[in-house]
Structures are given as structure tokens and as C-alpha cells.
Amino acid sequence: MYDLQFRPGESIVVDADDPAAVHAARHFRDVLGRFASGVTVVTAVDxxxxxxxxCQSFSSVSLDPPLVLFVPSRASRAWPAIRRAGSFCVNFLADGQQALSNQMASRGEDKFAGVGWRPAPATGSPLLDGTLGYVDCRVQTVHxxxxxxxxxxxxxxxxTPDEGGPDHPLLFFRGQYDTTRG
Incomplete structure (x- = not known):
């Protein structure tokens, strides 16, 4: 078997003895990796x-009613706890928060060690320090x-943060972190 790194903290398993499957998985990753995405951390209290x-798979869905979506792996250790909590906060990471992204993507026991946060206003989910913005939500549906x-x-x-906060997002592009900073 061959682990193919897909995005921070996530991989897919491909049979290394099947060259066509390895090629197809690499091609899928390479093509989709050309779509730059913002990096978020989805939090809750369980x-x-x-x-x-x-999580890079985040998007707005509807203005009326206001809906967003994120797409966690079912293999995630955190997702079942977030689902049980019934609410979550999406934190938009800023340029310079690569270490935070990696820490939250890890399988470590205490992902919040050394991480500053306060309870989000509506749900109490962790609102992380230094982010570009947040969206505090209740789980409506899961597909x-x-x-x-x-x-x-x-x-x-x-x-969004107060005046003087970060201005540039943390992005993920072609398998690595990037930003809009020139």
C-alpha cells in the first residue's frame, strides 16, 4: 500500500502494486492541487x-438562510466529537499560521496546547486568536x-478581528502553503 498525501493531515491509501491506481491518484491530487483554497480550522467543544x-473544503452555501459547509474526512478523529457537539466555529487562518494549521491537522492528543482562544459568542466553540475571521454555526444537516x-x-x-489584525489569508496551493502577500 502507498499513502498519498492529499492535504495537511490527510492521505489516501493506494495499492502500490497497481501503477494505474497510483498514477490516477497522483493525477487527481495534482490537478485539484492547482485550485488554491483558504485554510480553516473547524472547532467545537465536546x-x-x-x-x-x-479543513480546506469550506464554502458559503446560502445567504437566506445563512448557511455554510465544510467537508471533513470520516477518518478524522475530531469530526465525530464536532458532530456530537452539534455546533462548530470555522476559523479563517491568516498568513503566518502554518504551524497552527499543522497542529490542528495532527493526530496529537492535545491539539490546543499553546493555542490562544476564547469561546465564540453563539456556541462557545473555540474562536482562535490571530485569525482573519470566523463563522459560528449550528450543524443543520450532514450528507x-x-x-x-x-x-x-x-x-x-x-x-472579523479588530482594526490592525491580519490582512492576508493562509492558502494551500499545489501541495504547500502560500499567501496573497506580494
Whole structure:
């Protein structure tokens, strides 16, 4: 078997003895990697414990009612806890927060060690320090999609940092972090 790194903290397993499967998986990764995406950390509090995961698959869905979506892997250790919590906060990472992205993508026991945060206004989910913005949500629906779930969240609150906060997003492009900073 061959682990093919897909994005921070996530991989797919391909049979290394099947050259066509390895090629197809690499081609899929390479083509989709040309689509730059913002990097988010989705957080919640489950039974008094903060949980989080790094997620690039995030989008707005609807203005009326206000809905967003994120797409966690079903293999994620944090996703079941977020689902149990029934609410979540999507934190938009800023340029310079690569270490935070990697920490939240890890399989470590305490992903919040050394991470500054405060409770989000509506749900109490972790609102991470130094981010570009946040969207605080209640889980509305979950749809199965292959080896991932598509989570639709009803927006309860959202915001951006005070004046003087970060200006540039953390992006993921062609298998590595990037930014809009010139």
C-alpha cells in the first residue's frame, strides 16, 4: 500500500502494486492541487474539551438562510466529537499560521496546547486568536459523500478581528502553503 498525501493531515491509501491506481491518484491530487483554497480550522467543544481539525473544503452555501459547509474526512478523529457537539466555529487562518494549521491537522492528543482562544459568542466553540475571521454555526444537516461527510451549518454569528489584525489569508496551493502577500 502507498499513502498519498492529499492535504495537511490527510492521505489516501493506494495499492502500490497497481501503477494505474497510483498514477490516477497522483493525477487527481495534482490537478485539484492547482485550485488554491483558504485554510480553516473547524472547532467545537465536546463534553468540556476543545476539539478541532484543519479543513480546506469550506464554502458559503446560502445567504437566506445563512448557511455554510465544510467537508471533513470520516477518518478524522475530531469530526465525530464536532458532530456530537452539534455546533462548530470555522476559523479563517491568516498568513503566518502554518504551524497552527499543522497542529490542528495532527493526530496529537492535545491539539490546543499553546493555542490562544476564547469561546465564540453563539456556541462557545473555540474562536482562535490571530485569525482573519470566523463563522459560528449550528450543524443543520450532514450528507455522506464517499469517504467524507458534507456538513451544512446554520450561521448563528460571524465576525472579523479588530482594526490592525491580519490582512492576508493562509492558502494551500499545489501541495504547500502560500499567501496573497506580494
Amino acid at each position: 463534553d468540556g474539551t476543545p476539539v478541532g481539525l484543519t 455522506e459523500a464517499g469517504d467524507h461527510d458534507v456538513v451544512i451549518g446554520r450561521v448563528l454569528d460571524l465576525g
